[in-house]
Amino acid sequence: MARIFSGIQPTGHLHLGNYLGAIRNWVRLQQDFECLFCVVDMHAITLWQEPQALARATRETAAAVLAAGIDPHANILFVQSAVPGHAQLAWIFNCVARIGWLSRMTQFKEKAGKHRENASVGLYAYPNLMAADILLYKATHVPVGEDQKQHLELTRDIAQKFNNDFGVTVFPVVEPLILGPATRIMSLRDGTKKMSKSDASDFSRINLTDTADDIALKVRKAKTDPAPLPETPAQFDGRPEAANLISIYAALADQEVERVCARFGGRPFSDFKQELADAAVAVLAPITTEVNRLMADPAALDRILKDGAERARALAAPVLEEVYRAVGFLDA
Numbered sequence: 001m002a003r004i005f006s007g008i009q010p011t012g013h014l015h016l017g018n019y020l021g022a023i024r025n026w027v028r029l030q031q032d033f034e035c036l037f038c039v040v041d042m043h044a045i046t047l048w049q050e051p052q053a054l055a056r057a058t059r060e061t062a063a064a065v066l067a068a069g070i071d072p073h074a075n076i077l078f079v080q081s082a083v084p085g086h087a088q089l090a091w092i093f094n095c096v097a098r099i100g101w102l103s104r105m106t107q108f109k110e111k112a113g114k115h116r117e118n119a120s121v122g123l124y125a126y127p128n129l130m131a132a133d134i135l136l137y138k139a140t141h142v143p144v145g146e147d148q149k150q151h152l153e154l155t156r157d158i159a160q161k162f163n164n165d166f167g168v169t170v171f172p173v174v175e176p177l178i179l180g181p182a183t184r185i186m187s188l189r190d191g192t193k194k195m196s197k198s199d200a201s202d203f204s205r206i207n208l209t210d211t212a213d214d215i216a217l218k219v220r221k222a223k224t225d226p227a228p229l230p231e232t233p234a235q236f237d238g239r240p241e242a243a244n245l246i247s248i249y250a251a252l253a254d255q256e257v258e259r260v261c262a263r264f265g266g267r268p269f270s271d272f273k274q275e276l277a278d279a280a281v282a283v284l285a286p287i288t289t290e291v292n293r294l295m296a297d298p299a300a301l302d303r304i305l306k307d308g309a310e311r312a313r314a315l316a317a318p319v320l321e322e323v324y325r326a327v328g329f330l331d332a
C-alpha cells in the first residue's frame, strides 16, 4: 500500500509555487492514498525565525493547507515538532549519511551563500531531517516541486545505507512525485530564479494572502520580453519569463501548455496578463477567504493539529521501535 508524506516550511507567506508545485497535488492525491502532511517548523529554524512570527506562520501554513482542500480527518495534518520521532530518527540518520553527500546539496550552497562558516549546523544537516520525516512513516511517495528532487535522492541513499549497514529491510524505496505543468515556478521579476519566500522583492511572487488588486499589479509588472507570446513550447528557448507565465497559466487553468500557446501565441503580453491575473484571482481568492476564516479561530486549528500529531505519533512508534532494535538501542 502506497503511503504519501509531504512537508512545507512555515516561513513567511506561502506563494503560488508552493500551491501549484505541491499543495494542489496533495489535494488530488488525498483521494487515492493514505497521506500525511506536515508543517515542518523544525526545518524552518535552520534559518533564524522570530519565535512569535514562527508560531503564527505555523498556524497560517496549516490553515492554507486546509483552505486548499485537505481533509484533516481522512488524512493526517500535523506540526513536525509535536512528534519527537522526527528528531530521534534524524539523529540516527546524522550518523548514517556521509559529509560528502550533504556537501553536494545545492540548496545548502544556495542558502548558506558566501558565509558558509556562519551557517547553522542544522542547515547543513537539513536533508537528514527531511529523510527522517518521510521514513519515520515508511512513506513510499513524496509529492514535491522540482527543487526538492536532490533531497529525495539523498533520502533513498540514506534508506539504502541504513538497510545495508544493519542488514535489515526496514525502509522502502521512496519515489518522488513531481506532477503537473508547474513543478518549478520562477520569479515574476527574473525567469531564471525560483519563486521563493526568501526573495527580497515581494513583486517576485504571488502570495496566497495577496488581494485581487495585489495580484493584478504584480502580474502587470511581471518581467516579459518585447516579442509576442510564443506559439509553441519549442519557442520557449531563451524566453524564460514567457515560459514561466505560460506554465503558470496552464497550471491555473488546468490546461496543456501547448493549448495555452495555441490560444495566446502571437498576441501581445498585455492581453495575456489580464487573463493570467483573472485566472490567479479565481483560484486564490477562495483560498485566501478560507485562510482568514480559519485564522480567526486558532483554538479550532490547534485541535486539528493536536489530533493529527497524536495519529502521527501512533504510526511512528512501531517504526522507531524497529529502528531502535536494528541499531541496538533495544534488544533485537
Ligand code: TYM
Pocket (backbone or CB within 6 Å): 005, 006, 007, 008, 009, 010, 017, 018, 019, 020, 021, 022, 023, 040, 043, 129, 130, 133, 134, 142, 143, 144, 145, 146, 147, 148, 151, 182, 183, 184, 185, 186, 194, 195, 196
Ligand atoms: P518548501 O517549504 O520550500 O516548499 C514546499 C513545497 O513547495 C514546493 N515549491 C515549489 N514548487 C514549484 N515552484 C516553486 N517555485 C516552488 N517553491 C517551493 C517545494 O518543492 C515543496 O514541495 N524541504 C522542504 C520541506 C520538507 C519536505 C519534507 C518535503 C521537509 N520535509 C519531507 C517533502 C517531504 C521545503 O523546504 O519545502
